[in-house]
Amino acid sequence: MTLYYRWLIPEIKASLPTWVAMRGISSDQIRDLDTRALAVFHDEELVAIAEWYTSKVHASEYWLYIEVAPKRRRQGLGFEVFRLVSRLRHRDIPFTYRNYLHTGSLAFAHKLGAYTRQVIPPDRASLIHREELTLTFPVEALHREQQDIFQRAYVDMYEWTHELWAPVSGEHQLTLQRNALEDIDKEATSIVYSSSGSIEGFVATYIVDGKPLLMGETASRNTPHGEQIIQSCLRRTLDILACREIEEVQMDGHISDPHWLPNWIRLAPYGE
Template structure:
């Protein structure tokens, strides 16, 4: 078995390669590497690694093996090859649902769980009734630049204790946000002075949509109250180990979860409210001499 760089033309050769989002080798810079495993003239596996521009302390990894060739050690061999392509000696991270094969593969490589996000559902039949407070306005009524600032500030303090952000992270975090948000469904709590106190972001880039709700700063006076104002319920970014909240009578619902930056797999994707999103970390394989 041999390895080579993943090329643009490889992306259209096999249906199974479309199970993950792949890009050609060095699509952004030397920290974004892609490769394929080849036997004869046949590509049997493909994968890519890329650094997080938001955090800067990890490589994300994604790979896929031809279903007819799985459990032959091909994925493990490709992981070792990709590990050797890292420009910096940073750990790998991946995420997915607890019942997905990708996490079973990560566990087999020795990955450890660093975060679990429980699912929850919120009834949205009376969506506009979630704004009973004068301080809460639709996202469309807030200047876009201020909404971006609030999003970055919220993300920074939420991750400060366990996954600090990199310098200049805001640009990468907010990239493409305008295309992802439903600005009419997004709710913003603004106090009398005009300061944004809390935001409930409604993302429509997945099905079902995702809502995240939290205060803009950690030590916000009456922070829990502000979160309730914008979301219609408790703070939506649930800590590890929290019990999921659901409404079994809802005829229309939005999954609530925490997002973890551009390219993340949101906890709302897929069906079934019992699915937990898990993020795992694994140090790289030994570099070749």
């Protein structure tokens, strides 16, 4: 099969066929040479698309997405596109990808030689087990006048929870500071402060597609009583959400988060 590619200019993007699931794919070089997208053709028929880019938080790797037309799958085309993308990348840095277990795309990544760097536990939980968590530290909501302190603690937390497997780029501060407050629910966000007014740990609540998404950890890896601090924060947040008659929450975390994971597991999480 003779293949050729075209960079994904707006005219091609506007006419993508219905089989393309990556509806949010960006036009080629929408940001820079590390933000690329292409369309692969055979006899004028679009048979695959690919996108790879760096993030401002993790600039030492490319996020990679490849999609092959359904009727062209299991013919080795995905491997050909991967080899093409590997040659075309601006920098010789690794590709990375994430998805749920048992998906075909994750199996494809492993066939390309991918290895697992990180795993998240089941990402949903009911509030019915929240009484397994004990409030042992005084916990407060996020107040408007404390937003700057919270942003700094968020950046500190993100840096140490990623340092051993996905270090930050060095140009991450502004992006993370913006992420810290974007779509946040201040009342349902729970914080434990030190006697000096710094943040020792928190559970932040974000509203994503109308549903609560929780994430949290201590501000540093070695915070004393870290598990109990996060337990207290998580209990308060779940109590607030229960009063709103919310029955289920999702979370964003990793199995390597030492203070978050033991508390999340107490809720008997389920899902993918």
